[in-house]
Amino acid sequence: MSNMEIRKNKRPSSRKPAELRNVFFDAFLANNIVLIQAIGITPIVAAGVTLQNGVALTLCTAAVLLPASLFLSYIGDRLPSWIRAPLYMLGAIIILLGASILIDRLISQQLYANLYIFLPLTAVNSLVLYRAGGFSVSHEPVAALTEAIASSLGFGLVICVVSALREIASYGTLWSVPINSAVKLSEAALPYAAFLLLGFMAAFLQWLKTVLERRT
Amino acid sequence: MSKFTNRGVFLPLIKEPAASRPIEDITPPAQVVVPMLAGDGSNNQPVIKAYETVLHGDVFGQPVQAGGCPIYSPVTGVFNSVRNILHPLLGTVSCAVLDCLVSKGENRKEKSVEKLTAEEILELSFRMGIVDELDGILLASKLAAGRKLRNVILVADASEQEPYCSAAWSVLNESAEKVWRGLELAARTVRAKKYHIAVKLEKGNLKNLKGRISDNGLYQVKGKYPARVYSKKGGGTVCRIGVQACLALYLAAATDQPPCDCIITVAGDAVANPCNVRVPLGTTVEDILRFCGLSQEPAYIILGDAMTGITIQSTDIPIISGITCLLALKNLPRPPVHTCIGCGRCVRACHANLLPYEIMRRLDNMQYERLATLLPDECDGCGACSHVCPCSLEVTSKVLEAQDAHGNIFMKWGDGDDL
Amino acid sequence: MTYKTARAPHLRRAERASMMCVDVLIALVPLCIFSSVYYGLRPVLLVLTGIISAIISETLCCLFMRRKPSVSDGTTAVTGALVGALVSPLSPYWLPAAGAIFAIVAVKMPMGGSGRNLFNPAAAGMAAITLCFQGFLFTYPDPGLGIPLPLADNALSGIITQSSPAAQLAEGGRTLYDPAILLLGDFPGPIGATAISILLAIAVYLYIRRAVSAMIILPYLATCAVLAAVFPRASGGSWLSIMMELCSGYLLFAGVFLLNDPVTAPRHWLGRVFYGILAGLFVMLMRYFGRFEEGVCFAILLANAFSTTLDRFGWYLLNLKRIRGRRRVA
Numbered sequence A: 001m002s003n004m005e006i007r008k009n010k011r012p013s014s015r016k017p018a019e020l021r022n023v024f025f026d027a028f029l030a031n032n033i034v035l036i037q038a039i040g041i042t043p044i045v046a047a048g049v050t051l052q053n054g055v056a057l058t059l060c061t062a063a064v065l066l067p068a069s070l071f072l073s074y075i076g077d078r079l080p081s082w083i084r085a086p087l088y089m090l091g092a093i094i095i096l097l098g099a100s101i102l103i104d105r106l107i108s109q110q111l112y113a114n115l116y117i118f119l120p121l122t123a124v125n126s127l128v129l130y131r132a133g134g135f136s137v138s139h140e141p142v143a144a145l146t147e148a149i150a151s152s153l154g155f156g157l158v159i160c161v162v163s164a165l166r167e168i169a170s171y172g173t174l175w176s177v178p179i180n181s182a183v184k185l186s187e188a189a190l191p192y193a194a195f196l197l198l199g200f201m202a203a204f205l206q207w208l209k210t211v212l213e214r215r216t
Numbered sequence B: 001m002s003k004f005t006n007r008g009v010f011l012p013l014i015k016e017p018a019a020s021r022p023i024e025d026i027t028p029p030a031q032v033v034v035p036m037l038a039g040d041g042s043n044n045q046p047v048i049k050a051y052e053t054v055l056h057g058d059v060f061g062q063p064v065q066a067g068g069c070p071i072y073s074p075v076t077g078v079f080n081s082v083r084n085i086l087h088p089l090l091g092t093v094s095c096a097v098l099d100c101l102v103s104k105g106e107n108r109k110e111k112s113v114e115k116l117t118a119e120e121i122l123e124l125s126f127r128m129g130i131v132d133e134l135d136g137i138l139l140a141s142k143l144a145a146g147r148k149l150r151n152v153i154l155v156a157d158a159s160e161q162e163p164y165c166s167a168a169w170s171v172l173n174e175s176a177e178k179v180w181r182g183l184e185l186a187a188r189t190v191r192a193k194k195y196h197i198a199v200k201l202e203k204g205n206l207k208n209l210k211g212r213i214s215d216n217g218l219y220q221v222k223g224k225y226p227a228r229v230y231s232k233k234g235g236g237t238v239c240r241i242g243v244q245a246c247l248a249l250y251l252a253a254a255t256d257q258p259p260c261d262c263i264i265t266v267a268g269d270a271v272a273n274p275c276n277v278r279v280p281l282g283t284t285v286e287d288i289l290r291f292c293g294l295s296q297e298p299a300y301i302i303l304g305d306a307m308t309g310i311t312i313q314s315t316d317i318p319i320i321s322g323i324t325c326l327l328a329l330k331n332l333p334r335p336p337v338h339t340c341i342g343c344g345r346c347v348r349a350c351h352a353n354l355l356p357y358e359i360m361r362r363l364d365n366m367q368y369e370r371l372a373t374l375l376p377d378e379c380d381g382c383g384a385c386s387h388v389c390p391c392s393l394e395v396t397s398k399v400l401e402a403q404d405a406h407g408n409i410f411m412k413w414g415d416g417d418d419l
Numbered sequence C: 001m002t003y004k005t006a007r008a009p010h011l012r013r014a015e016r017a018s019m020m021c022v023d024v025l026i027a028l029v030p031l032c033i034f035s036s037v038y039y040g041l042r043p044v045l046l047v048l049t050g051i052i053s054a055i056i057s058e059t060l061c062c063l064f065m066r067r068k069p070s071v072s073d074g075t076t077a078v079t080g081a082l083v084g085a086l087v088s089p090l091s092p093y094w095l096p097a098a099g100a101i102f103a104i105v106a107v108k109m110p111m112g113g114s115g116r117n118l119f120n121p122a123a124a125g126m127a128a129i130t131l132c133f134q135g136f137l138f139t140y141p142d143p144g145l146g147i148p149l150p151l152a153d154n155a156l157s158g159i160i161t162q163s164s165p166a167a168q169l170a171e172g173g174r175t176l177y178d179p180a181i182l183l184l185g186d187f188p189g190p191i192g193a194t195a196i197s198i199l200l201a202i203a204v205y206l207y208i209r210r211a212v213s214a215m216i217i218l219p220y221l222a223t224c225a226v227l228a229a230v231f232p233r234a235s236g237g238s239w240l241s242i243m244m245e246l247c248s249g250y251l252l253f254a255g256v257f258l259l260n261d262p263v264t265a266p267r268h269w270l271g272r273v274f275y276g277i278l279a280g281l282f283v284m285l286m287r288y289f290g291r292f293e294e295g296v297c298f299a300i301l302l303a304n305a306f307s308t309t310l311d312r313f314g315w316y317l318l319n320l321k322r323i324r325g326r327r328r329v330a
Helices: A003-009 A017-030 A041-047 A051-078 A081-107 A109-115 A118-124 A126-134 A141-170 A191-215 B118-127 B139-148 B167-190 B203-212 B243-255 B285-292 B345-349 B356-364 B384-388 B395-406 C018-039 C042-064 C075-085 C094-108 C121-132 C165-171 C179-184 C196-208 C214-230 C238-247 C251-258 C269-289 C296-318 C320-329
Strands: B031-035 B044-046 B059-063 B076-087 B091-102 B152-158 B194-199 B218-220 B237-241 B261-267 B275-280 B300-303 B310-312 B325-329
Touching: A017 A141, A041 A051, A041 A118, A041 A141, A041 A191, A051 A081, A051 A109, A051 A118, A051 A141, A081 A109, A081 A118, A109 A118, A141 A191, B031 B076, B118 B139, B118 B167, B118 B243, B139 B167, B139 B237, B139 B243, B152 B167, B152 B243, B167 B194, B167 B203, B167 B243, B167 B261, B203 B218, B261 B285, B275 B285, B285 B300, B285 B325, B345 B356, B345 B384, B356 B395, B384 B395, C018 C042, C018 C075, C018 C196, C042 C075, C042 C094, C075 C094, C075 C121, C075 C251, C094 C121, C121 C251, C121 C296, C165 C238, C165 C269, C179 C196, C179 C238, C196 C251, C214 C238, C214 C251, C214 C269, C238 C251, C251 C269, C251 C296, C269 C296, C296 C320
Parallel strands: B152 B194, B152 B237, B194 B218, B261 B325
Antiparallel strands: B031 B091, B044 B059, B076 B091, B261 B275, B300 B310, B300 B325
16 A cells, blocks of 8 residues: 555545454454464563563564654655565664663663573564554554554463463472472473463364354 | 286176077057257257157157257157156156057168268267167267277277176177177278177187177186277277167168167066166166066165266156166165275276375365366266275265366365475 | 165175284284383383373264274274384383374274275374474383383483384494394383394284285385495495394384284385385484484374375386277277
8 A cells, every 4th residue: 555545545434433443452462462473482582581571572562663663653654665664664773772781780780691581682573563464554543552552462461471371380480489389390481381381272262252243 | 917006896697587698678668758858968859749649769859959959759740749757867857758559660670771871870879869788878979089089999888897787688689790880881881900899708709709790709808897898909099889879870771760779678676577677768767666566665876887877866867868777675684884995906806007095085175276286077976986885885976976076166276286 | 576686796805894803912922922021010111001091082073074983993992002012112102102192082983983094194193293292202211121111200310211222223332222122122112112032923824814915015115225235324334224224213113013004004015115115215214314213203204295106106107018908999
């Protein structure tokens, strides 16, 4: 769609609360970023090992996704399409620079070391490129913002559940608080456990969707 | 080809006791049902009016459009009525019902057939409407197609590799010389250098038969079902016809009589008296089963032999020339149905070197655009793949369905991926 | 009256799908007997634990998924038995149970149940317990013990263990086993995988019963032998290296039982040849560069990923002329 068409077809009614609610739940659950659309699996599998990592990655993704969505929604239709991705990445890198300094100096050096390369990789996470570039450009800023928040929350939900489970299983702690669990599988920190967990969670979500669809 | 490498299956042969009994003539049925569809597919109309008598072998129906084959009356009888019947092999067809008076014709003297030319024989076979019993195709069209080929091997296929049928053997047993002369006539028509009768017999029967025809006239078929009926040495294209068609051709040439009856094997565990019967064309299945007697109530009635036959639901279907076997079965033991376990037995059984399980899988998953690469058109429906499947899946019918899908414009038949 | 309908052909072989599984289970019996001669009743109980936990988890999964329980086709029991036969005789009872439950619940049922799994469930179960519990899996008891192993789990400490040929190969250097001993099976290893001569006899039996394919086993063993001869880990010549590699760990067991799983193996003979070669290649790579002393299960999972493509590729290669001819006409 050319920029002119996008500007003309921006839905004017996407400020209604009902429609916003639809957008929210669609991006959060029904078309969950990770479980249904299968975008953004890499950070979960590789770095979602402890709950702290999970929360940190969610916040970074949100910090990158929200401004990008707003920016693209306001100005994206005026820019040629080939410049959207590099521009957004530039912005993301700047934001993540700030975020990494924040985490390293002010929050916890250990956390920064644990996140390893996946903190800067959020800049090029397909999640953001796909959703921001796709949804935000053709919708009103409010809708785009809602969708960005919903996507981040969806991502955050999945990564937090997976990392919490993996932390309990492999290290026996939750947010660095030791829990006495009977089963200790140190290999749950390996990627294969995350893939299996994601598979079962996706199946569960699909089942939930069919049950809810049958009700309505 | 060694037993280990050639593909196919060993079938259990259940030809006794029908094969060792002589051909029996059926008691004349009360009515015969003659389809008004000639061998070449042309619609015919009766030339006589209702309640008129027609003699055995006389012209009974003329083609509606000029240039078709006429239909001959198989019995001497009274034209009763016209009925529409859904025949499993012909479709919905209007049939003339004749009340039968005398079912046999008179014996005529045989005259010499040496002087007939190829064109005369071809025209004779077309005019008499002789239909090949192997596949129900008009013999004249097969011979005409054979004339266009070079280096034809003409085979009268009496190999009968399917389990029950022994009609061709009984025909050979009774009148091998006449079959051989008919084959010679057909060979003259297609200008074939090599022609033989393909058989699959035990040593005693083979020797006996060899004594009656020339030594090179018989070819013993070896190997698994479905085996080749000719020798690959020397090359050539094969043209297969049936022995009853050869016999009919000879009788048509020698006595000017059209084929009025055919020989059918009636077998199965529900039949009291399995045998080969000579029935006038148009006899209903019910009359045949009543003649042979049913020892128990059958659950399945099959037109055709066990590997390629079709089940019929009612017994008022008339017999036409393309049928050589009638089965009445009470038990049809099959293993319990299961999803495909991938044992690969169907691949080993397929003599056309196809992948039956993959065709079935792609058809079930509706990936029609990927069916072309698997070459389902090469399948001839022999049934070997379903025979060996331990999960009792309908592999053969799925492959044949894929063949049909080829012509269906609603299914996107295209160049899917290469693999 | 109306008669029933059926589709051609009307004559079918009486062999059922579960016959192949019954043959495999019968084939495992001599291996269990052999192991129980050395170690008492414990190996048999471990195999039975595998079978029972597989059956229970499959029944529960079928109930949960609301489909008919499909235990009667035998594939579940075979999966459980194979996982049970691949653990050490010294392992606790929950180890084969965990492997069998993982195999059924995470690998077989989510893919669609029997006949539809993409990966060999027994190999996947072994992969899971190799990753998570390698300590329990790879401690083997000394075959010269002479007394049967205790049946209870808590009495296991204090049994003398010995490193298996696979472990010695992984460490490198001189090996302590002589080929005659290897063939007789007098060395530590998994329950079903040490009796080499019995395994070869079983392979012949299963080949006659059409449950395994020579087109998979022979290329597989040939590839492993060639790689073992060219890149020996054991010192002492290439013949010794071939014997050691082929008889250590569960390479031969996998070649007879795991690779021939009909659902995951190719069906066309050329595809099977490629599959055997690829599996042999992966097995030897896992042995040379892998982290564990026996990485056959991972190699089998990798080969399973390629099996459908190899199948069609093999057929395609042989029928190239026909397909191209058809394309030109169409």
